[in-house]
Amino acid sequence: GENVEQHPSTLSVQEGDSAVIKCTYSDSASNYFPWYKQELGKRPQLIIDIRSNVGEKKDQRIAVTLNKTAKHFSLHITETQPEDSAVYFCAASLNTDKLIFGTGTRLQVFP
Amino acid sequence: GAVVSQHPSRVICKSGTSVKIECRSLDFQATTMFWYRQFPKQSLMLMATSNEGSKATYEQGVEKDKFLINHASLTLSTLTVTSAHPEDSSFYICSARWGNSYNEQFFGPGTRLTVL
Numbered sequence: 001g002e003n004v005e006q007h008p009s010t011l012s013v014q015e016g017d018s019a020v021i022k023c024t025y026s027d028s029a030s031n032y033f034p035w036y037k038q039e040l041g042k043r044p045q046l047i048i049d050i051r052s053n054v055g056e057k058k059d060q061r062i063a064v065t066l067n068k069t070a071k072h073f074s075l076h077i078t079e080t081q082p083e084d085s086a087v088y089f090c091a092a093s094l095n096t097d098k099l100i101f102g103t104g105t106r107l108q109v110f111p
Numbered sequence: 112g113a114v115v116s117q118h119p120s121r122v123i124c125k126s127g128t129s130v131k132i133e134c135r136s137l138d139f140q141a142t143t144m145f146w147y148r149q150f151p152k153q154s155l156m157l158m159a160t161s162n163e164g165s166k167a168t169y170e171q172g173v174e175k176d177k178f179l180i181n182h183a184s185l186t187l188s189t190l191t192v193t194s195a196h197p198e199d200s201s202f203y204i205c206s207a208r209w210g211n212s213y214n215e216q217f218f219g220p221g222t223r224l225t226v227l
Contacts, residue, residue: 041202044204095212096215099155099216102154103154
């Protein structure tokens with residue numbers, strides 16, 4: 001089955017800097033790669049997703065890149081703000097079935 | 112649109128009792144619902160997938176007789192934790208999806224279960 005690894009587990013950046021979180025997956029059949037932001041005790045919120053037919057997707061300060069050959073994908077957040085502080089999870093799945101989540105990255109943005 | 116609710120938001124029960132958690136799609140018909148468990152400071156782990164009117168499909172290692180899932184309508188799925196034990200204490204989150212497997216899963220707010 002699918003296995004998703006995520007790094008780093010914690011990430012501290014200064015406000016305005018960029019943050020990058022990386023994930024690798026094992027199942028080459030996976031074709032859907034969402035990223036979620038989760039604040040303490042709250043539901044995961046989808047912030048961006050990418051499907052295997054594209055290599056990059058951007059939405060304002062957030063971008064995701066996908067390298068199907070290497071089976072890894074990354075989340076890039078530019079111009080970070082304190083409100084970006086949260087736990088971020090990547091996930092991989094075949095279509096939107098059976099999301100397999102990474103282990104999470106705790107992002108702290110210091111003012 | 113695409114709002115998913117869960118009830119209760121938190122529940123405390125005694126060891127050995129059963130607890131039922133409801134997951135509702137408020138403004139769309141959820142043909143598929145998913146149940147996840149999240150232990151403190153850990154990731155979400157898929158427990159089971161249910162399609163309306165069908166038996167749930169459980170992930171490996173999840174006891175189907177302990178975690179009873181019923182997806183009786185297109186807007187409601189329930190998870191019953193039977194004979195709960197302290198190790199079942201966790202954050203249980205559902206998600207719902209309409210239509211086919213190209214569509215996004217929408218997550219509920221989660222239920223915090225504490226078993227004493």
